[in-house]
Amino acid sequence: MSEPAMELIDVKKTIGRKEIIKGLSFTINKGEVFGFIGPNGAGKTTTIRMMVGLIKISQGDVKILGNSIKSNFKEAIREVGAIVENPEMYPFMTGMQNLEHYARMIPGITRERIQEVIQLVGLEKPIKEKVGRYSLGMRQRLGIAQALLHSPSVLILDEPTNGLDPAGIKEIRQYIRRLASEENVAVIISSHLLSEIELMCDRIGIIKNGELVAIQSVHESTDATSKQIKIQMEVNPIAKAIELLQSQHDIIAETTDHLLTFQSEKESIPAIIKSLVNQDVAVYQVTASKVSLEDKFFDLIGENTIE
Amino acid sequence: MNNFFNLIANELIKTYIRKSTWVMYIVLAAIVIGAAAIVAAFDDTDKVSDNENWREALQAENEALTKENEETDEDDSFIIDINMDTIHENNYHLENNIEPIKYGAWQYTIENSGLLSVVSLLTIIIAAGIVANEFRWGSIKLLLIRPISRTKILISKYIAVLLFALITLLFLLIINWITGALFFGVEGFNPDIVLSKDGGYEAVSVISEVVSGYGYGLVNLVMMTTFAFMISAVFRNSALAIGTAIFLMFAGNTIVTAFAERPFAKYILFANTNLKQYADGNVWIEGMTLGFSITVLIVYYLIFIALAWVFFVQRDVAGQ
Numbered sequence: 001m002s003e004p005a006m007e008l009i010d011v012k013k014t015i016g017r018k019e020i021i022k023g024l025s026f027t028i029n030k031g032e033v034f035g036f037i038g039p040n041g042a043g044k045t046t047t048i049r050m051m052v053g054l055i056k057i058s059q060g061d062v063k064i065l066g067n068s069i070k071s072n073f074k075e076a077i078r079e080v081g082a083i084v085e086n087p088e089m090y091p092f093m094t095g096m097q098n099l100e101h102y103a104r105m106i107p108g109i110t111r112e113r114i115q116e117v118i119q120l121v122g123l124e125k126p127i128k129e130k131v132g133r134y135s136l137g138m139r140q141r142l143g144i145a146q147a148l149l150h151s152p153s154v155l156i157l158d159e160p161t162n163g164l165d166p167a168g169i170k171e172i173r174q175y176i177r178r179l180a181s182e183e184n185v186a187v188i189i190s191s192h193l194l195s196e197i198e199l200m201c202d203r204i205g206i207i208k209n210g211e212l213v214a215i216q217s218v219h220e221s222t223d224a225t226s227k228q229i230k231i232q233m234e235v236n237p238i239a240k241a242i243e244l245l246q247s248q249h250d251i252i253a254e255t256t257d258h259l260l261t262f263q264s265e266k267e268s269i270p271a272i273i274k275s276l277v278n279q280d281v282a283v284y285q286v287t288a289s290k291v292s293l294e295d296k297f298f299d300l301i302g303e304n305t306i307e
Numbered sequence: 308m309n310n311f312f313n314l315i316a317n318e319l320i321k322t323y324i325r326k327s328t329w330v331m332y333i334v335l336a337a338i339v340i341g342a343a344a345i346v347a348a349f350d351d352t353d354k355v356s357d358n359e360n361w362r363e364a365l366q367a368e369n370e371a372l373t374k375e376n377e378e379t380d381e382d383d384s385f386i387i388d389i390n391m392d393t394i395h396e397n398n399y400h401l402e403n404n405i406e407p408i409k410y411g412a413w414q415y416t417i418e419n420s421g422l423l424s425v426v427s428l429l430t431i432i433i434a435a436g437i438v439a440n441e442f443r444w445g446s447i448k449l450l451l452i453r454p455i456s457r458t459k460i461l462i463s464k465y466i467a468v469l470l471f472a473l474i475t476l477l478f479l480l481i482i483n484w485i486t487g488a489l490f491f492g493v494e495g496f497n498p499d500i501v502l503s504k505d506g507g508y509e510a511v512s513v514i515s516e517v518v519s520g521y522g523y524g525l526v527n528l529v530m531m532t533t534f535a536f537m538i539s540a541v542f543r544n545s546a547l548a549i550g551t552a553i554f555l556m557f558a559g560n561t562i563v564t565a566f567a568e569r570p571f572a573k574y575i576l577f578a579n580t581n582l583k584q585y586a587d588g589n590v591w592i593e594g595m596t597l598g599f600s601i602t603v604l605i606v607y608y609l610i611f612i613a614l615a616w617v618f619f620v621q622r623d624v625a626g627q
């Protein structure tokens with residue numbers, strides 16, 4: 001069932017003396033939507049450029065349906081459709097002329113197929129207009145149309161939600177899910193906003209400073225960290241509470257919206273409340289919630305630092 | 308193979324779909340038509356009409372010119388020289404019994420062979436942009452992630468540039484001829500014309516003169532275009548490619564003259580682009596032969612192509 005569509009094998013990229021990608025290994029299966037998340041400068045685009053052969057792989061390899069992008073470029077790339085960074089097309093040509101241009105580069109793309117992808121991304125109306133006049137969202141859609149023309153097995157989208165309105169994001173989410181489930185396409189979506197793609201992904205890979213720091217399935221939550229929950233308390237005085245949590249429970253808490261926020265296990269809540277009350281900290285309210293992927297994401301990448 | 312024609316078609320479509328390309332053609336046509344209008348308005352091209360008495364007419368003109376020369380100030384040698392040339396040419400007609408033909412489309416086309424440098428200019432602009440623009444637009448990323456090798460894409464772009472040159476050259480020839488025909492009429496199917504050659508005069512067929520007039524210039528066109536293409540592929544910057552290629556095109560002869568005394572002068576590209584020097588017999592630098600020049604040209608050409616290929620195929624396509 002889970003046949004690999006794309007494999008990354010210890011992929012590294014060194015530019016000059018700087019190692020930008022420090023050995024990425026993961027597999028994306030057919031029919032799976034894989035979210036590739038990381039802060040700005042983490043190396044998402046660099047990794048994607050290596051996946052599609054735009055830049056050389058310093059070490060390691062990328063295999064698409066078993067074909068190496070390095071040694072078997074044509075066979076490998078035949079199965080890939082991609083947008084790398086912004087979907088930049090020829091501004092002086094219409095959307096249709098752009099699609100025809102790319103269609104001419106791969107044998108076997110029919111007129112009907114072009115019409116089909118135009119419908120899929122909902123560009124029927126402006127398709128005869130010059131791309132130079134397109135809005136960012138329209139260009140993003142045309143970029144996806146271009147990537148789907150030759151019915152690839154692997155679809156790589158670098159920040160496809162960039163510039164889309166909420167309705168547009170929802171639409172993309174729907175047809176990406178459909179592509180994966182109905183046509184068994186493996187989809188890789190990069191983003192620095194987890195919330196935008198969380199809903200359409202099966203798995204999320206988190207990259208920071210060129211390293212994969214975690215791979216996490218979106219639906220199941222049976223791993224070790226899932227016992228941790230997010231706890232928010234309304235207390236007074238807050239500063240004293242933070243100090244107490246640190247000294248007595250070894251918990252680092254922060255304040256968000258005047259609420260004390262931290263992660264801990266459910267079992268430790270009574271003890272925490274007790275120690276706060278004992279030290280004359282007033283507790284007005286306690287809420288416990290599951291740690292969301294978002295919280296984990298911030299835990300993993302820490303401050304949004306760019307090295 | 309079909310695929311390869313599609314690639315070339317793509318490149319030509321991207322070239323001709325842009326308005327700026329059409330502006331180039333309009334400017335070229337405007338120069339040709341404008342020049343014809345000026346010639347027609349100010350030049351007395353009909354002075355020798357085709358009638359029975361062309362001998363008398365030529366003799367009368369010679370006498371008038373000789374008289375004018377005698378009256379002209381000795382210092383004004385420019386006018387005297389021009390008049391002497393005309394007298395010699397007229398004498399050639401008289402001695403060889405060749406009736407001078409009327410001015411017309413063919414001769415207008417030959418006289419405008421200098422406009423080939425405008426074709427070079429336009430082709431350089433296209434060659435300079437054909438790789439660099441893809442980088443500027445960012446479209447290179449989508450172009451290179453197709454099941455086509457970078458080598459093939461580069462070759463298709465180069466062939467598209469050469470086809471552009473060919474189409475533009477044909478456009479120039481046709482617009483020249485039609486404009487000439489409309490303003491001055493047509494001399495005939497393939498008439499002979501009298502031209503100065505090696506100090507004397509000679510009658511040659513007009514079509515062969517068109518071919519040699521434009522043909523020799525093509526060497527320079529192809530070399531400078533290939534140079535611009537190479538800079539475009541290496542530096543991914545069209546302005547740099549246009550700038551250097553056009554500068555070298557105009558400075559070429561000056562560079563050769565400046566270094567004419569040095570032993571390496573004959574290896575300079577521009578000492579070899581003018582193959583007409585061997586037909587005319589006045590070779591620029593002693594010891595150069597046609598074979599030598601062709602060898603030098605081929606070496607430069609291969610270096611340009613190799614550089615373009617290495618950089619285009621090998622270099623990473625990362626953010627600009």
Ligand SMILES: Nc1ncnc2c1ncn2[C@@H]1O[C@H](COP(=O)(O)OP(=O)(O)OP(=O)(O)O)[C@@H](O)[C@H]1O
Nearest residue numbers: 015020038039040041042043044045046047192625
């Ligand atoms: N050509 C280059 N030379 C040197 N460093 C580079 C080069 N290209 C990228 N980098 C560095 O590699 C790192 C990763 O860049 P990349 O564009 O892959 O990040 P990203 O994850 O896509 O970020 P973003 O979310 O901003 O798109 C950055 O720190 C960047 O400075």
Ligand SMILES: [Mg+2]
Nearest residue numbers: 044045046085
């Ligand atoms: Mg990026």
